[in-house]
Amino acid sequence: MLRKIAFNLFAWSIVLMVAFPLFWMLVTSVKPQFELFRRPPTILPETWTFEHYWKLLSDTNFLGYFWNSVILSTTTTIVVVAIATVGAYSLVRFRYKGRESLAFLVLFTYLLPSVVLILPLYLMLVQLGLSNTITSLVIAYTTFALPYALWLLRSFMAGIPEDLESAALVDGASRLGAFWDIILPQLLPGIISTALFTFILSWNEYLYALVLVNSDDARPLTTGVMNMLISSFNIEWSLLMAASVMMSVPLIIVFAFLQSYLTRGFGAGGVKG
Amino acid sequence: MLAAVGPPAARRPDPQRYAMAKQQQTVLERQYSRLGLLLIAPTVLVFCAVIAYPLVSAIYLSLFKIFTPTLEGTWVGLDNYRTLLVKGEFWTSLRANLIWTVGTLTLQIIFGVGMALVLHQNIWFRSLARSLILFPYFISTVVAVLVWKWLFNDLYGILNHLMISAGLIDWPIDYLGTMPNAMISVILVGAWKYFPFVVIAVLARLQSIPDQLYEAARIDGAGPIARFFDVTLPQLREVLVVIIMLRAIWDFKEFDLIFLLTGGGPVTSTQTLPLVVYKEAFALNQMGMAAAYAVIMMLIMLVFMILYMRRTQREDT
Incomplete structure (x- = not known):
């Protein structure tokens, strides 16, 4: 019994140490500015304040960035998941020449560093006149999101028994009819978790946004918030922590409600690759 | 839509029917692989446009000297690699x-x-x-x-x-x-x-x-x-x-x-x-x-x- 308690205390002290930076982010965001510089620092705020959140929403362009990020991540997710679902179906359930090498190519691009693709993509998007638009970011994001989604969905698709489809075909369904009626409902958990992961990836992306977008009209949260750090004369840490919290809120929501989907996706794609 | 499939034709072994069924199957197979290609087409298109083409042109770019703001380049061959490695x-x-x-x-x-x-x-x-x-x-x-x-x-x-x-x-x-x-x-x-x-x-x-x-x-x-x-x-x-x-x-x-x-x-x-x-x-x-x-x-x-x-x-x- 005593050993069990000791082990639990040990385990939880490590967990709390890992989580401490996130706790500190929350605490800092609700402390008034003067309390930040107190020695020794207060662990819990003496006075709670939401002024930084208010300032963030009214004085900075945070909401604009947030909105850009929402549009950008949602569009990327929808486009990528739609293409990847039919693509994965084809890769797993059809036989044709070049199928194997295509699957190989998907895996290859999944591992490809984005700094290699970013130079020609930059040139390409500038020449197309798309630089500084959300569209350019959607195009750029497909370079990492599509291989990723395809790879995940491929393993989900492979997990659906082939007999189900065959049975539908014997009953007179067309191939696409069987896909719609049989495969899609079975695949739905996989699609949801792939969509969540794609959304998170796009929400957190930084490099492409840094290179391709240079105006506040299209700038997503990652580069937008970072700009607030660089451009401010004296750094307002509370404000930045408030921005960090707000930026993580969608992820927390996704995380809390759909944790089972997330871990499932992780098992399918993260480990098998 | 593209390939409506009837129930399997032969109930008892009948050579003629069997041959027909087999022929039907190959037709079906061909239709299936065409459908498969159709479904993978969007993926292939996107891959070519945003991954394969940039990948190849990254290698091509490395043979030029390019000034980023104007994007004007001159061919230098493997010079970039030579300078880089020394x-x-x-x-x-x-x-x-x-x-x-x-x-x-x-x-x-x-x-x-x-x-x-x-x-x-x-x-x-x-x-x-x-x-x-x-x-x-x-x-x-x-x-x-x-x-x-x-x-x-x-x-x-x-x-x-x-x-x-x-x-x-x-x-x-x-x-x-x-x-x-x-x-x-x-x-x-x-x-x-x-x-x-x-x-x-x-x-x-x-x-x-x-x-x-x-x-x-x-x-x-x-x-x-x-x-x-x-x-x-x-x-x-x-x-x-x-x-x-x-x-x-x-x-x-x-x-x-x-x-x-x-x-x-x-x-x-x-x-x-x-x-x-x-x-x-x-x-x-x-x-x-x-x-x-x-x-x-x-x-x-x-x-x-x-x-x-x-x-x-x-x-x-």
Whole structure:
């Protein structure tokens, strides 16, 4: 019994140490500015304040960035998941020449560093006149999101028994009819978790946004918030922590409600690759 | 829509019907493969446009000298590669890159496996503990970096305060501005951010180890440490190899975390290859040189990538 308690205390002290930076982010965001510089620092705020959140929403362009990020991540997710679902179906359930090498190519691009693709993509998007638009970011994001989604969905698709489809075909369904009626409902958990992961990836992306977008009209949260750090004369840490919290809120929501989907996706794609 | 399929034609063996059915089947097969190609077409199109074409043109770009703002280039052949390989910067960056990759990967694996073993036990509020552990992996690198910069702050950061009050140091440490502190800090933050990946992967594997193995070891008189080395570790070997390869690839190409935390500094001591590519292309305006760096970097990574891909292909078949 005593050993069990000791082990639990040990385990939880490590967990709390890992989580401490996130706790500190929350605490800092609700402390008034003067309390930040107190020695020794207060662990819990003496006075709670939401002024930084208010300032963030009214004085900075945070909401604009947030909105850009929402549009950008949602569009990327929808486009990528739609293409990847039919693509994965084809890769797993059809036989044709070049199928194997295509699957190989998907895996290859999944591992490809984005700094290699970013130079020609930059040139390409500038020449197309798309630089500084959300569209350019959607195009750029497909370079990492599509291989990723395809790879995940491929393993989900492979997990659906082939007999189900065959049975539908014997009953007179067309191939696409069987896909719609049989495969899609079975695949739905996989699609949801792939969509969540794609959304998170796009929400957190930084490099492409840094290179391709240079105006506040299209700038997503990652580069937008970072700009607030660089451009401010004296750094307002509370404000930045408030921005960090707000930026993580969608992820927390996704995380809390759909944790089972997330871990499932992780098992399918993260480990098998 | 494209291929309506009737029920199988032959109920009893009838040569003529059988032949017809067979013929029908090949027609069907051809229709199916056409449908398969149609379904993969969008993927192939997007791949060609945003991945294959840029990849080829990255190699092509590396043969030019290009001034980024005007995008005007002159052919220089392999000159970029020649200058790059004799320049000290490439080698120091490669060295920094390897130190970063090996350092952070080692910590990720050790912490990750340890944490997975802890979370595998029946501790209080286990699912809450798991969520807290996973969280660093899912937040944006931007958020992680901002939080850590605030923790690292030399005057008001909590880390310096804790270290001083614990008596570990006398003066505040400059975590990001001097060497080797900067490299150690970057490695630590990287380990904090990415070890949850190892936790999840290992945890999933731990849950599938049959209990009988532990029972048998216990009957044979193995203590907890012997059980870990004789049962758990061999069972984890497969998944650990995969994790190490994947994480090695991802850590090697990491850009955001290092760029945002130190920007490659102090001077160039934490400047890894992806950071050089960015610097050459968008700060020094040498797009061609940047492409050469990127291609070399890809060639180095190719070793790991091929190893990993061969492994997954073996598993697939």
